[in-house]
Amino acid sequence: MMAILFILYLLALALIFRSYRKAAVLIVILNVMLSLAMLMHHATDILNIRL
Amino acid sequence: MALLHKLANVLWVYVLCGVLCAGFTYQLLKHENPCPLCLLERLGMIGIAIGALMNLRFGVKVEHYGVALFSAFGGRIVSLRQIALHICPQFPTFGSPVLGYDLYVWAFIVFTCSVLVTAILLIAWGLSGQKEIHITWDIWGKIGFWWLALLVVANLITTFALCGLSACQG
Numbered sequence: 001m002m003a004i005l006f007i008l009y010l011l012a013l014a015l016i017f018r019s020y021r022k023a024a025v026l027i028v029i030l031n032v033m034l035s036l037a038m039l040m041h042h043a044t045d046i047l048n049i050r051l
Numbered sequence: 052m053a054l055l056h057k058l059a060n061v062l063w064v065y066v067l068c069g070v071l072c073a074g075f076t077y078q079l080l081k082h083e084n085p086c087p088l089c090l091l092e093r094l095g096m097i098g099i100a101i102g103a104l105m106n107l108r109f110g111v112k113v114e115h116y117g118v119a120l121f122s123a124f125g126g127r128i129v130s131l132r133q134i135a136l137h138i139c140p141q142f143p144t145f146g147s148p149v150l151g152y153d154l155y156v157w158a159f160i161v162f163t164c165s166v167l168v169t170a171i172l173l174i175a176w177g178l179s180g181q182k183e184i185h186i187t188w189d190i191w192g193k194i195g196f197w198w199l200a201l202l203v204v205a206n207l208i209t210t211f212a213l214c215g216l217s218a219c220q221g
Contacts, residue, residue, distance in 0.1 A: 010207065013196070019109075042088065
């Protein structure tokens with residue numbers, strides 16, 4: 001899953017290269033939200049709880 | 052005003068790439084594999100650098116600074132969480148400290164400085180009264196773009212080697 005986040009950023013860079021500005025903005029926003037979801041997963045995993 | 056924004060954004064991308072490069076070199080030389088939170092902090096820095104790169108590629112726009120701020124917000128939450136995990140006295144820290152601070156404290160400082168830079172540039176833009184700022188996509192922006200792309204690929208390869216497609220337990 002963590003590797004997929006890097007792939008998404010690579011996709012965002014490719015979109016910037018190809019001048020798809022709005023799509024790149026959306027990908028970065030999606031990626032930050034996925035990162036925060038990963039943080040939640042990590043936090044609940046340490047405490048051994050499930051939300 | 053265009054020159055100020057261009058210089059600031061180029062410098063911003065280079066500093067973030069330098070920090071990412073230092074973290075990556077540290078990982079390779081000291082054989083200290085990054086924890087899941089460290090990887091999320093790297094992702095936050097890449098997000099900020101992409102926001103600054105979009106300013107260089109497409110001209111200065113509010114949504115590009117928004118992208119940088121949003122990534123800095125996410126990164127700050129992650130680094131604060133990691134600082135909180137190790138804040139108790141005698142509690143073991145993660146990795147070796149650099150210049151007296153642990154890497155996640157440095158990450159928090161980087162994210163905080165990024166928020167400050169965004170605020171200063173937005174205020175300067177507002178005070179200038181200009182509606183649009185055009186920046187030419189020259190060699191400095193291209194170097195930053197390819198440097199960042201190389202770092203993303205390198206991090207992708209090492210992360211995939213360490214964790215595969217899992218959520219990187221650590």
